[in-house]
Amino acid sequence: MRRMERQGKRKEAASRLRIRSAKTLAVALVAVAILVVSVIAVVGLVRSAPTPPVKAPKESLALAAPVASRAASVTAGAVEVPDLLGLTLEEARIVLRAAGLVTAVENGGATPDENKVVTEQEPLAGILAAPGARVKLSLADAGDASNVPAGRWVVCIDPGHQANEDTSPEPIGPGAKVTKQAATAGTTGVVTGIPEYELALQLSNNLKSQLERRGVRVVMTRSVNDVSLTNAERAAIANRNRADLFIRIHGSGSPDPQASGVITLYPASNKWTKPHAATSRKAAAEVQRAIIAETRANDLGTAARGDIAGFNYAKVPAILVECGLMSNPVEDRLLASPHYQDKLCAGIADGVIGFLRDGQEN
Numbered sequence: 139m140r141r142m143e144r145q146g147k148r149k150e151a152a153s154r155l156r157i158r159s160a161k162t163l164a165v166a167l168v169a170v171a172i173l174v175v176s177v178i179a180v181v182g183l184v185r186s187a188p189t190p191p192v193k194a195p196k197e198s199l200a201l202a203a204p205v206a207s208r209a210a211s212v213t214a215g216a217v218e219v220p221d222l223l224g225l226t227l228e229e230a231r232i233v234l235r236a237a238g239l240v241t242a243v244e245n246g247g248a249t250p251d252e253n254k255v256v257t258e259q260e261p262l263a264g265i266l267a268a269p270g271a272r273v274k275l276s277l278a279d280a281g282d283a284s285n286v287p288a289g290r291w292v293v294c295i296d297p298g299h300q301a302n303e304d305t306s307p308e309p310i311g312p313g314a315k316v317t318k319q320a321a322t323a324g325t326t327g328v329v330t331g332i333p334e335y336e337l338a339l340q341l342s343n344n345l346k347s348q349l350e351r352r353g354v355r356v357v358m359t360r361s362v363n364d365v366s367l368t369n370a371e372r373a374a375i376a377n378r379n380r381a382d383l384f385i386r387i388h389g390s391g392s393p394d395p396q397a398s399g400v401i402t403l404y405p406a407s408n409k410w411t412k413p414h415a416a417t418s419r420k421a422a423a424e425v426q427r428a429i430i431a432e433t434r435a436n437d438l439g440t441a442a443r444g445d446i447a448g449f450n451y452a453k454v455p456a457i458l459v460e461c462g463l464m465s466n467p468v469e470d471r472l473l474a475s476p477h478y479q480d481k482l483c484a485g486i487a488d489g490v491i492g493f494l495r496d497g498q499e500n
Protein backbone atom coordinates (compact mmCIF):
# COMPACT_ATOMS: atom_id res chain seq x y z
CA MET A 139 0.00 0.00 0.00
CA ARG A 140 2.64 2.39 1.00
CA ARG A 141 4.71 1.31 -1.99
CA MET A 142 1.75 1.88 -4.39
CA GLU A 143 1.10 5.22 -2.82
CA ARG A 144 4.73 6.11 -3.26
CA GLN A 145 4.69 4.94 -6.90
CA GLY A 146 1.55 6.95 -7.57
CA LYS A 147 3.12 10.02 -6.02
CA ARG A 148 6.24 9.50 -8.12
CA LYS A 149 4.11 9.35 -11.28
CA GLU A 150 2.26 12.47 -10.25
CA ALA A 151 5.55 14.21 -9.58
CA ALA A 152 6.93 13.10 -12.92
CA SER A 153 3.94 14.44 -14.82
CA ARG A 154 4.09 17.69 -12.86
CA LEU A 155 7.72 17.95 -13.81
CA ARG A 156 6.83 17.42 -17.48
CA ILE A 157 4.19 20.14 -17.31
CA ARG A 158 6.64 22.44 -15.54
CA SER A 159 9.37 21.82 -18.10
CA ALA A 160 6.89 22.43 -20.91
CA LYS A 161 5.93 25.74 -19.27
CA THR A 162 9.60 26.61 -18.82
CA LEU A 163 10.21 25.85 -22.47
CA ALA A 164 7.34 28.09 -23.52
CA VAL A 165 8.62 30.93 -21.34
CA ALA A 166 12.10 30.45 -22.73
CA LEU A 167 10.76 30.54 -26.29
CA VAL A 168 8.87 33.75 -25.61
CA ALA A 169 12.01 35.25 -24.04
CA VAL A 170 14.10 34.29 -27.05
CA ALA A 171 11.47 35.78 -29.35
CA ILE A 172 11.49 39.07 -27.39
CA LEU A 173 15.27 39.12 -27.50
CA VAL A 174 15.32 38.55 -31.26
CA VAL A 175 12.71 41.27 -31.83
CA SER A 176 14.62 43.75 -29.68
CA VAL A 177 17.92 42.93 -31.37
CA ILE A 178 16.25 43.57 -34.73
CA ALA A 179 14.80 46.82 -33.36
CA VAL A 180 18.18 47.99 -32.05
CA VAL A 181 19.90 47.08 -35.33
CA GLY A 182 17.19 49.01 -37.16
CA LEU A 183 17.74 52.04 -34.88
CA VAL A 184 21.47 51.91 -35.41
CA ARG A 185 20.97 51.81 -39.17
CA SER A 186 18.38 54.58 -39.29
CA ALA A 187 20.15 56.97 -36.88
CA PRO A 188 22.62 59.34 -38.56
CA THR A 189 24.97 58.88 -35.61
CA PRO A 190 25.09 55.75 -33.45
CA PRO A 191 22.63 55.86 -30.53
CA VAL A 192 25.42 56.92 -28.17
CA LYS A 193 25.93 54.72 -25.14
CA ALA A 194 25.51 57.92 -23.15
CA PRO A 195 26.56 57.85 -19.52
CA LYS A 196 24.26 60.06 -17.43
CA GLU A 197 27.01 62.59 -16.81
CA SER A 198 27.38 63.52 -20.46
CA LEU A 199 23.60 63.92 -20.80
CA ALA A 200 23.57 66.31 -17.87
CA LEU A 201 26.49 68.14 -19.41
CA ALA A 202 24.64 68.78 -22.62
CA ALA A 203 22.01 71.01 -21.02
CA PRO A 204 24.06 74.04 -19.85
CA VAL A 205 26.24 73.90 -22.94
CA ALA A 206 23.30 73.96 -25.30
CA SER A 207 21.56 76.80 -23.47
CA ARG A 208 24.50 79.16 -23.87
CA ALA A 209 25.90 77.74 -27.08
CA ALA A 210 25.16 80.88 -29.06
CA SER A 211 27.38 83.26 -27.15
CA VAL A 212 30.00 81.01 -25.65
CA THR A 213 33.07 78.98 -26.47
CA ALA A 214 32.01 75.51 -27.56
CA GLY A 215 31.84 73.04 -24.68
CA ALA A 216 32.04 75.62 -21.89
CA VAL A 217 30.03 74.95 -18.74
CA GLU A 218 28.49 77.59 -16.51
CA VAL A 219 29.79 77.25 -12.96
CA PRO A 220 26.80 76.78 -10.61
CA ASP A 221 26.25 78.73 -7.37
CA LEU A 222 27.46 76.49 -4.54
CA LEU A 223 27.48 78.93 -1.62
CA GLY A 224 25.56 77.65 1.38
CA LEU A 225 25.56 74.03 0.17
CA THR A 226 27.14 71.16 2.12
CA LEU A 227 30.13 69.44 0.52
CA GLU A 228 27.97 66.47 -0.44
CA GLU A 229 25.37 68.71 -2.13
CA ALA A 230 28.07 70.72 -3.89
CA ARG A 231 29.66 67.52 -5.23
CA ILE A 232 26.34 66.35 -6.67
CA VAL A 233 25.72 69.71 -8.35
CA LEU A 234 29.26 69.86 -9.77
CA ARG A 235 29.19 66.28 -11.02
CA ALA A 236 25.92 67.00 -12.81
CA ALA A 237 27.54 70.03 -14.47
CA GLY A 238 30.55 67.95 -15.56
CA LEU A 239 32.90 69.79 -13.18
CA VAL A 240 35.31 68.50 -10.55
CA THR A 241 35.17 69.33 -6.82
CA ALA A 242 38.41 70.52 -5.17
CA VAL A 243 38.27 71.36 -1.46
CA GLU A 244 40.66 74.19 -0.60
CA ASN A 245 40.11 74.25 3.13
CA GLY A 246 37.55 73.31 5.74
CA GLY A 247 38.00 69.53 5.47
CA ALA A 248 37.28 67.11 2.64
CA THR A 249 35.05 64.79 4.70
CA PRO A 250 31.36 65.52 4.19
CA ASP A 251 30.01 67.25 7.29
CA GLU A 252 26.36 68.31 7.58
CA ASN A 253 27.37 71.31 9.71
CA LYS A 254 29.78 72.78 7.18
CA VAL A 255 28.75 74.76 4.14
CA VAL A 256 30.54 76.26 1.17
CA THR A 257 31.52 79.84 2.00
CA GLU A 258 33.73 80.55 -1.01
CA GLN A 259 34.04 79.15 -4.49
CA GLU A 260 36.49 79.72 -7.33
CA PRO A 261 35.53 80.19 -10.16
CA LEU A 262 32.45 82.14 -9.11
CA ALA A 263 28.93 81.20 -10.05
CA GLY A 264 28.11 82.19 -13.60
CA ILE A 265 31.67 82.01 -14.89
CA LEU A 266 32.19 79.75 -17.89
CA ALA A 267 34.61 76.89 -17.38
CA ALA A 268 35.93 74.07 -19.53
CA PRO A 269 34.23 70.69 -18.95
CA GLY A 270 36.10 68.77 -16.26
CA ALA A 271 37.51 71.99 -14.72
CA ARG A 272 38.20 72.03 -10.97
CA VAL A 273 36.01 74.21 -8.79
CA LYS A 274 37.77 75.11 -5.55
CA LEU A 275 35.62 75.26 -2.44
CA SER A 276 36.20 76.65 1.03
CA LEU A 277 33.99 75.27 3.78
CA ALA A 278 33.19 76.66 7.20
CA ASP A 279 30.83 75.90 10.05
CA ALA A 280 27.32 76.91 9.08
CA GLY A 281 27.02 78.23 12.63
CA ASP A 282 29.70 80.86 11.95
CA ALA A 283 27.06 83.06 10.43
CA SER A 284 24.96 83.04 13.63
CA ASN A 285 25.26 86.82 14.03
CA VAL A 286 23.81 87.33 10.56
CA PRO A 287 20.14 88.18 10.05
CA ALA A 288 17.96 85.27 8.88
CA GLY A 289 17.64 86.43 5.29
CA ARG A 290 21.37 86.98 4.92
CA TRP A 291 22.32 89.93 2.73
CA VAL A 292 24.22 89.36 -0.47
CA VAL A 293 26.43 92.08 -1.92
CA CYS A 294 28.10 91.64 -5.29
CA ILE A 295 31.33 93.64 -5.53
CA ASP A 296 32.63 94.40 -9.01
CA PRO A 297 36.27 95.55 -9.09
CA GLY A 298 36.29 97.83 -12.15
CA HIS A 299 38.13 97.04 -15.38
CA GLN A 300 40.68 94.28 -16.02
CA ALA A 301 44.28 93.89 -17.24
CA ASN A 302 43.27 92.82 -20.74
CA GLU A 303 41.20 95.18 -22.85
CA ASP A 304 38.39 93.74 -24.96
CA THR A 305 37.82 96.12 -27.86
CA SER A 306 34.74 94.31 -29.18
CA PRO A 307 31.55 96.38 -28.99
CA GLU A 308 28.94 95.64 -26.36
CA PRO A 309 25.41 97.12 -26.43
CA ILE A 310 24.90 99.56 -23.53
CA GLY A 311 21.75 97.65 -22.56
CA PRO A 312 19.82 94.53 -23.62
CA GLY A 313 18.93 95.01 -27.31
CA ALA A 314 20.47 98.51 -27.51
CA LYS A 315 21.93 99.82 -30.81
CA VAL A 316 24.43 102.06 -29.02
CA THR A 317 27.57 100.15 -28.07
CA LYS A 318 30.67 100.69 -25.95
CA GLN A 319 33.96 98.84 -25.72
CA ALA A 320 33.30 95.56 -23.87
CA ALA A 321 36.19 95.86 -21.37
CA THR A 322 38.84 98.48 -20.65
CA ALA A 323 41.88 98.72 -18.37
CA GLY A 324 40.83 102.13 -17.00
CA THR A 325 43.12 104.99 -16.02
CA THR A 326 46.53 104.94 -14.26
CA GLY A 327 47.77 106.71 -11.12
CA VAL A 328 49.65 109.85 -12.19
CA VAL A 329 52.35 109.43 -9.50
CA THR A 330 52.05 105.81 -8.36
CA GLY A 331 51.63 104.35 -11.84
CA ILE A 332 49.10 101.91 -10.36
CA PRO A 333 46.57 100.81 -12.98
CA GLU A 334 42.95 101.47 -12.09
CA TYR A 335 42.08 97.75 -12.42
CA GLU A 336 44.66 96.94 -9.71
CA LEU A 337 43.51 99.74 -7.37
CA ALA A 338 39.91 98.61 -7.88
CA LEU A 339 40.83 95.05 -6.90
CA GLN A 340 42.75 96.18 -3.78
CA LEU A 341 39.82 98.30 -2.62
CA SER A 342 37.29 95.59 -3.46
CA ASN A 343 39.18 92.97 -1.44
CA ASN A 344 39.34 95.39 1.48
CA LEU A 345 35.61 96.11 1.21
CA LYS A 346 34.88 92.40 0.93
CA SER A 347 36.54 91.59 4.25
CA GLN A 348 34.93 94.57 6.00
CA LEU A 349 31.47 93.53 4.79
CA GLU A 350 32.04 89.87 5.63
CA ARG A 351 33.09 90.82 9.16
CA ARG A 352 29.71 92.48 9.44
CA GLY A 353 27.82 89.37 8.33
CA VAL A 354 27.25 90.13 4.65
CA ARG A 355 27.72 87.39 2.07
CA VAL A 356 29.98 88.80 -0.63
CA VAL A 357 30.17 87.65 -4.23
CA MET A 358 33.05 89.05 -6.31
CA THR A 359 32.83 89.37 -10.09
CA ARG A 360 36.59 88.84 -10.25
CA SER A 361 39.41 88.12 -7.81
CA VAL A 362 42.35 88.47 -10.21
CA ASN A 363 43.29 91.08 -12.84
CA ASP A 364 43.74 88.65 -15.70
CA VAL A 365 40.11 88.00 -16.55
CA SER A 366 37.87 88.47 -19.53
CA LEU A 367 34.56 89.90 -18.35
CA THR A 368 32.32 92.32 -20.18
CA ASN A 369 30.20 94.75 -18.19
CA ALA A 370 27.05 92.80 -19.07
CA GLU A 371 28.67 89.63 -17.72
CA ARG A 372 29.55 91.42 -14.48
CA ALA A 373 25.93 92.47 -14.06
CA ALA A 374 24.83 88.91 -14.86
CA ILE A 375 26.87 87.63 -11.90
CA ALA A 376 25.06 90.06 -9.57
CA ASN A 377 21.72 89.03 -11.08
CA ARG A 378 22.36 85.30 -10.76
CA ASN A 379 23.34 85.70 -7.13
CA ARG A 380 20.23 87.85 -6.52
CA ALA A 381 22.44 90.47 -4.89
CA ASP A 382 20.76 92.98 -2.58
CA LEU A 383 23.28 95.47 -3.96
CA PHE A 384 25.64 95.41 -6.92
CA ILE A 385 28.50 97.74 -6.03
CA ARG A 386 31.13 98.62 -8.60
CA ILE A 387 34.47 100.00 -7.43
CA HIS A 388 36.46 102.37 -9.65
CA GLY A 389 39.01 105.17 -9.57
CA SER A 390 38.86 107.87 -12.20
CA GLY A 391 40.86 110.59 -13.89
CA SER A 392 40.45 114.20 -14.99
CA PRO A 393 42.35 116.44 -17.42
CA ASP A 394 42.63 118.88 -14.49
CA PRO A 395 45.34 117.60 -12.10
CA GLN A 396 43.89 119.78 -9.29
CA ALA A 397 40.50 118.10 -9.48
CA SER A 398 39.84 115.59 -6.70
CA GLY A 399 37.04 113.86 -4.88
CA VAL A 400 34.58 111.00 -4.68
CA ILE A 401 31.40 110.57 -6.71
CA THR A 402 28.86 107.74 -6.63
CA LEU A 403 26.93 106.92 -9.78
CA TYR A 404 23.56 105.18 -10.01
CA PRO A 405 21.36 104.09 -12.95
CA ALA A 406 19.17 106.76 -14.54
CA SER A 407 15.63 105.39 -14.75
CA ASN A 408 15.08 103.85 -18.19
CA LYS A 409 13.27 100.84 -19.66
CA TRP A 410 15.90 98.48 -18.24
CA THR A 411 16.62 100.02 -14.84
CA LYS A 412 13.13 101.27 -13.90
CA PRO A 413 12.37 98.51 -11.33
CA HIS A 414 15.45 99.31 -9.21
CA ALA A 415 16.44 102.88 -10.20
CA ALA A 416 14.94 104.54 -7.13
CA THR A 417 16.46 101.95 -4.76
CA SER A 418 19.85 102.38 -6.46
CA ARG A 419 19.60 106.13 -6.00
CA LYS A 420 19.01 105.65 -2.27
CA ALA A 421 21.99 103.32 -2.03
CA ALA A 422 24.21 105.82 -3.86
CA ALA A 423 23.19 108.65 -1.52
CA GLU A 424 23.80 106.55 1.58
CA VAL A 425 27.19 105.24 0.42
CA GLN A 426 28.40 108.65 -0.78
CA ARG A 427 27.41 110.28 2.53
CA ALA A 428 29.20 107.59 4.56
CA ILE A 429 32.40 107.78 2.48
CA ILE A 430 32.66 111.54 2.92
CA ALA A 431 31.96 111.28 6.66
CA GLU A 432 34.79 108.76 7.02
CA THR A 433 37.41 110.20 4.65
CA ARG A 434 36.61 113.95 4.47
CA ALA A 435 37.34 113.67 0.74
CA ASN A 436 36.02 116.30 -1.65
CA ASP A 437 32.30 115.55 -2.07
CA LEU A 438 31.37 115.37 -5.75
CA GLY A 439 27.92 114.05 -4.87
CA THR A 440 25.93 111.47 -6.79
CA ALA A 441 24.91 111.32 -10.45
CA ALA A 442 22.43 109.32 -12.55
CA ARG A 443 23.84 107.62 -15.67
CA GLY A 444 21.91 106.00 -18.49
CA ASP A 445 24.84 104.90 -20.63
CA ILE A 446 26.52 102.35 -18.36
CA ALA A 447 26.12 98.75 -19.53
CA GLY A 448 26.85 97.36 -16.07
CA PHE A 449 23.81 99.30 -14.79
CA ASN A 450 21.50 98.61 -17.71
CA TYR A 451 21.99 94.85 -17.57
CA ALA A 452 21.60 94.75 -13.78
CA LYS A 453 18.31 93.44 -12.44
CA VAL A 454 19.25 94.40 -8.89
CA PRO A 455 20.04 97.78 -7.25
CA ALA A 456 23.40 98.95 -8.56
CA ILE A 457 25.86 101.76 -7.82
CA LEU A 458 29.37 102.67 -8.96
CA VAL A 459 31.78 104.43 -6.62
CA GLU A 460 34.49 106.52 -8.29
CA CYS A 461 36.76 106.38 -5.24
CA GLY A 462 39.02 109.28 -6.21
CA LEU A 463 40.82 111.03 -9.05
CA MET A 464 44.02 109.17 -9.88
CA SER A 465 45.05 112.16 -12.01
CA ASN A 466 45.50 114.23 -8.82
CA PRO A 467 48.99 113.56 -7.34
CA VAL A 468 47.80 113.86 -3.72
CA GLU A 469 44.67 111.77 -4.13
CA ASP A 470 46.56 109.18 -6.19
CA ARG A 471 49.05 108.65 -3.34
CA LEU A 472 46.24 108.58 -0.78
CA LEU A 473 44.32 105.93 -2.72
CA ALA A 474 47.42 103.72 -2.79
CA SER A 475 47.94 103.92 0.99
CA PRO A 476 46.62 100.93 3.01
CA HIS A 477 45.49 103.25 5.83
CA TYR A 478 43.38 105.39 3.47
CA GLN A 479 42.05 102.27 1.76
CA ASP A 480 40.85 101.00 5.16
CA LYS A 481 39.06 104.31 5.87
CA LEU A 482 37.56 104.54 2.42
CA CYS A 483 36.25 100.98 2.56
CA ALA A 484 34.97 101.44 6.13
CA GLY A 485 32.95 104.37 4.77
CA ILE A 486 31.61 102.31 1.86
CA ALA A 487 30.76 99.41 4.20
CA ASP A 488 28.91 101.79 6.58
CA GLY A 489 26.89 103.12 3.68
CA VAL A 490 26.12 99.66 2.32
CA ILE A 491 25.02 98.30 5.72
CA GLY A 492 22.91 101.42 6.31
CA PHE A 493 21.23 100.96 2.95
CA LEU A 494 20.58 97.24 3.55
CA ARG A 495 19.11 97.93 7.01
CA ASP A 496 16.84 100.68 5.66
CA GLY A 497 15.61 98.27 2.99
CA GLN A 498 14.76 95.61 5.59
CA GLU A 499 12.85 98.02 7.82
CA ASN A 500 10.50 99.06 4.99
Ligand SMILES: [Zn+2]
Pocket residue numbers: 298299324325334388389390
Ligand atom coordinates in the same frame (compact mmCIF):
# COMPACT_ATOMS: atom_id res chain seq x y z
ZN1 LIG B 1 36.84 103.10 -14.13
